[in-house]
Amino acid sequence: MASFEALYGRKCRTPVCWLEAGEKQFVGPEIVQETTDKVKCIRECLKAAQDRQKSYADKRSRPMEFLVRDRIMLKVSPWKGIILFGKRGKLSPRFLGPFKVLARVGLQAYKLELPPEMAGIHNTFHVCYLRKCLAEEESVIPLSEIRVDENKQSVEEPEAILERNTKVLRHKVVGLVKVQWKHHRGANMTWEAEEDLRRRYPHLFA
Structure with missing residues (x-):
């Protein structure tokens, strides 16, 4: 018997055999051709849905590019129970920074100038985690x-x-x-x- 039948105690219903377990029927050229047509139709529908969703995303997304010395905000995720970049809890800030861009790494990553307290974190981040800081530098107020x-x-x-x-x-x-x-x-x-x-x-x- 097949490994699936040995593990679950029933036959596996594959696309070439959509009959109920236990039924006996010879698989002829007709059912093989019907299965092939159905698989082709499924693939075409999946491709159409993917293209439709991609067109929606392309209209609302734009490539983000930064220059060296730009001031960037770093996006973080508020994971529960995990200290991320020294912050804890759902009320922790969603963005940290601003940090200066040191260099561009490839097409989708940037190297940032991190403070000494973040020395244990790799300073290269994907562009999806970065946002340009729109605040004026002289308007930033130290917390102290x-x-x-x-x-x-x-x-x-x-x-x-x-x-x-x-x-x-x-x-x-x-x-x-x-x-x-x-x-x-x-x-x-x-x-x-x-x-x-x-x-x-x-x-x-x-």
């Missing part, structure tokens, strides 16, 4: 310089007063000052009411 209050909100600090002005309202005159902020998102210079700013940051007017 961020202050958070009791409400878990970032505390912004003014650096200097650049200009002074007054705004005349219907019943009073409001003094305005142009403040340059430290680590401020967006434009780092805004006009603020001098009275409110003096109450919040008295050291700025000392």
Whole structure:
């Protein structure tokens, strides 16, 4: 008997014999030709489905290329229970970086400049794990310089007063000052009411 029948205790139903186990019938040229036609039809349907899915993917995908010295974000997977690049848990960041591109390896890989704490990781990655960093380098804030209050909100600090002005309202005159902020998102210079700013940051007017 065949090894499949010895292992499972029944005959194997191959494409050339789609009959129920136990039935006796001679395989003639007709059933062989029918099986060949069915296999050919199946292959054509699979090829059509693959071409259709490939056309969908080609429309939405574009080749990614980076230049040397570009700043790149590295994609990581939040595997449960596994420390990946020093991060753990599903709340860990999906991207690490930015890192600088040192060289291009072949057509689909790049060599990155990794920090010393990632010395045990190979510095060459496939292009599918890389994303270009769109943030401006001077806008990156070190974590050690961020202050958070009791409400878990970032505390912004003014650096200097650049200009002074007054705004005349219907019943009073409001003094305005142009403040340059430290680590401020967006434009780092805004006009603020001098009275409110003096109450919040008295050291700025000392």
